[in-house]
Amino acid sequence: MQWVNIIVQGILLGGLYALYGTGLSLIFGVMRLVNLAHGDFIVVAAYLALLAGQLLGVSPYLSLVVVVPLMFALGLLMQLGLLNRTLGRGLMPPLLITFGLSVMLQNILLLLFTADSRGLDAGAIETASFEVGGVAIGLAPLLTFIVAVCVLLALQWFFSNTMLGRAFRATSDDPDTAELMGIDSRRIYALAMGLSLAVVAVAGVLLGVRTNFAPTDGPARLIFAFETVIIGGLGSLWGTLLGGMLLGVAQTVGAQFNPAWFQLAGHIVTLLVLAFRPTGLFARTRDV
Amino acid sequence: MNALTVREVEVFYGEFQALFGVSLEVPAGETVAIIGANGAGKTTLLRTIAGALTPRRGQIEYRGRSIVGQPAHVLARHGISLVPEGRKIFPSLTVEENLMLGAYTRRSGPWNLRAIYDLFPILGERARVAGVDLSGGQQQMLAIGRALMNNPDLILMDEISLGLAPLVVKELYRVVKVIAETGTTVVIVEQDVSRALQVADHVYCLLEGRVSAQGRPADFSHEAISRAYFGMAA
Numbered sequence: 001m002q003w004v005n006i007i008v009q010g011i012l013l014g015g016l017y018a019l020y021g022t023g024l025s026l027i028f029g030v031m032r033l034v035n036l037a038h039g040d041f042i043v044v045a046a047y048l049a050l051l052a053g054q055l056l057g058v059s060p061y062l063s064l065v066v067v068v069p070l071m072f073a074l075g076l077l078m079q080l081g082l083l084n085r086t087l088g089r090g091l092m093p094p095l096l097i098t099f100g101l102s103v104m105l106q107n108i109l110l111l112l113f114t115a116d117s118r119g120l121d122a123g124a125i126e127t128a129s130f131e132v133g134g135v136a137i138g139l140a141p142l143l144t145f146i147v148a149v150c151v152l153l154a155l156q157w158f159f160s161n162t163m164l165g166r167a168f169r170a171t172s173d174d175p176d177t178a179e180l181m182g183i184d185s186r187r188i189y190a191l192a193m194g195l196s197l198a199v200v201a202v203a204g205v206l207l208g209v210r211t212n213f214a215p216t217d218g219p220a221r222l223i224f225a226f227e228t229v230i231i232g233g234l235g236s237l238w239g240t241l242l243g244g245m246l247l248g249v250a251q252t253v254g255a256q257f258n259p260a261w262f263q264l265a266g267h268i269v270t271l272l273v274l275a276f277r278p279t280g281l282f283a284r285t286r287d288v
Numbered sequence: 289m290n291a292l293t294v295r296e297v298e299v300f301y302g303e304f305q306a307l308f309g310v311s312l313e314v315p316a317g318e319t320v321a322i323i324g325a326n327g328a329g330k331t332t333l334l335r336t337i338a339g340a341l342t343p344r345r346g347q348i349e350y351r352g353r354s355i356v357g358q359p360a361h362v363l364a365r366h367g368i369s370l371v372p373e374g375r376k377i378f379p380s381l382t383v384e385e386n387l388m389l390g391a392y393t394r395r396s397g398p399w400n401l402r403a404i405y406d407l408f409p410i411l412g413e414r415a416r417v418a419g420v421d422l423s424g425g426q427q428q429m430l431a432i433g434r435a436l437m438n439n440p441d442l443i444l445m446d447e448i449s450l451g452l453a454p455l456v457v458k459e460l461y462r463v464v465k466v467i468a469e470t471g472t473t474v475v476i477v478e479q480d481v482s483r484a485l486q487v488a489d490h491v492y493c494l495l496e497g498r499v500s501a502q503g504r505p506a507d508f509s510h511e512a513i514s515r516a517y518f519g520m521a522a
Contacts, residue, residue: 166389170378177376180338182364182393182438 010252012141014245015148019203021228037101039222045204060120075197079190109215120208233280291316291473297346321488328494338370339363369440377419384415390437397439425456
């Protein structure tokens, strides 16, 4: 029963990782851009929720109403003002810029919030749990998982059923031909970055409820995001969810043997996937 | 009035010059064909008109206004649609989604999904299939349908007969006539000279980036065409 319990915890944790991975693969899919500051934005979102809690007195979950639009706007502005200028000059310039952003964000957070680790206080919900067939399920992890699935469902609906969603997919396929349809690819890129950071905002708040965070936590989050995408494969939202679940299970199972193996087990699974199935376990894209 | 006037346009790819002072007039509502051998600059000319390429020199006027330097997505909003060489169907979209994306600009006009399915019934039958899983001829129909969904005033078609069986080509050119009859201005690029002469009101021949001949189809003798097409001495 203990193992069932551990695997369930891992699966629920996977919902959070799926959100990390979705934000990352969304912008890579649409504009072939790797955002090295992705993890730092997750942490920024957690701090924004902390601020919202202090200034407005709202609970972390309610703070999403403020944090998500703020992060969306931040993504929009970053793409329009900064990253769109690097278009058509290869992979390197955006990599360098987002790496620079990562360093800047960490230091800004250090200045504003010190190096102390913080947490978001969601109240009684954090410790509440219920039992199903002898397995104790925490309410907060379950809620995290449900929110993640809802976000993925919403994205799935958006990509399949709206004109803008189709424009995202067409731009991802072939930006030059998409322009012939009247699609301004720079605008699509800005919206994609906004959407990515909106997903990141949800992930950051859920992270903050789950565990403590500090200004320099971003790069570790980025690695989990990469690992989720590598395991799940690009181009499929549900593949990303399964990838996140696998990563989560690997980590919680590893931690059972030795608490220090939490990350190690995840890395090993990722390396195994890279070795034997480099496109990921559930990839759906035709190119790349 | 001309729907399109191209004056002394010069287009470069880096240091390589593809078009040398090309001029062209397309009266509104007419069908103009651009013929020429491989590498003559036909596709370059069409992509330049559509805004996908920017000329280094020269003037392009659409409905009396200069459009040089305007990007393709703006020109699509103004009613210029290009059926690109190689069809360029979006792989991750179904047939119907490809068509719906053609209407991204929401321009009004006679063309909508139903009208396209009337024009090409096979597209209606295969609406939910991935666009790239269609046969070559069906993909070409889809590319034309997608361009029509923008309800263009000027439609540019690049080599729609390339690599297709004669019967399919015949069907596609029937549709070109239908489009022209709705009053849409049509510019086609074609390697198949006899096809072009049948459908066009006016023909331009390109040779190595220059206009080597032009006129009404009836005014072209067989020899005049091969001279202009291949650049052979008379």
